[in-house]
Amino acid sequence: MLLAVDTSTQTIGLALYDGSEVLGEMHWQTKTHHTVELAPAVDELLKRCGVKPAELKVVACALGPGSFTSLRIGLAFAKGLALSLKIPMIGVPTFDFQVASQPVKDLPLAAVLPAGRGRLAVGWYHAEDGHWQAGEEPTIMTAEDLSAQINQPTLITGEFDAEERQTLSRKWKNALLASxxxxxxxxxxxAELAWNRFKAGETDEPVSLAPIYLHVNEAIPD
Structure with missing residues (x-):
């Protein structure tokens, strides 16, 4: 049984996965209440699915990029749980599982997350062997900057507000925004990506696992 924890942004996500199906999934928007809401929500999810903590075999955690504070909270919680239960951990970059649910097409794909102060964290992906493959390192830019870079049909998915969506949609011929x-x-x-790594024997050391910050001094404010 695998527990997945995502606190990359103000959206918190949890899932329980047994290798065959997702037994339970929760995601909701919080403000600055990650510390208060996370542990009770995990407890509720376990109870709803009839799973005891001792049945967990691995803990997966989103590594970011994302909010400096919320990422630390989620990772600290996951590490504490893994160490207390003496089970392995698996860290997954947030963009990787964000794009994994998108239909694979022979077009570039931009994955975005809020980066505070009107900016976006942007990761670029391309189709390879039926999967999305990460390209260059993620960067921080504004929606206007991203729009200026789109000169060919490009898929865009992720977490952005109505104003940013409107800015990008002006490039309607090339900016193909996901709903x-x-x-x-x-x-x-x-959970599924982490489980595949777990079955392949690829786990991370909880003590050394660290979040992905694009710019520590310019991390997303909570």
Whole structure:
């Protein structure tokens, strides 16, 4: 049994996965209440699915990029749980499971997350062997900057507000925006990617596992 935890942004996501199906999934928007809401929500999910903590075999955690504070909270919680239960951990970059639920097409794909102060964290992906493959390192830019870079049909998915969506949609011939529902990050997908790594024997050392910050001094404010 795998527990997946995503606190990359103000959206918190949890999932339980047994290798065959997602037994339960929760995601909701919080403000600055990650510390208060996370542990009770995990307890509720376990109880609803009839799973005891001792049945967990691995804990997966989103590594970011994302909010400096919320990422630390989620990772600290996951580490504490893994160490207390003496089970392995698996860290997954947030963009990787965000794009994994998108249909694979022979077009570039930009995955975005809020980066505070009117900016976006942007990761680029391309189709390879039927999967999305990460390209260059993620960067921080404004929606206007991203729009200026789009000179060919490009898929865009992720977490952005109405104003940013409007800015990008002005490039309607080339900026192919996923719908709001398609942009939701699914913790079940985080769980599935992590489970595949777990079955392949690829786990991370909890003590050394660290979040992905694009610019520590410019991390997303909570």
């Amino acid at each position: 709001p529902a398609q942009c939701v990050r699914h913790p079940g997908m985080l």
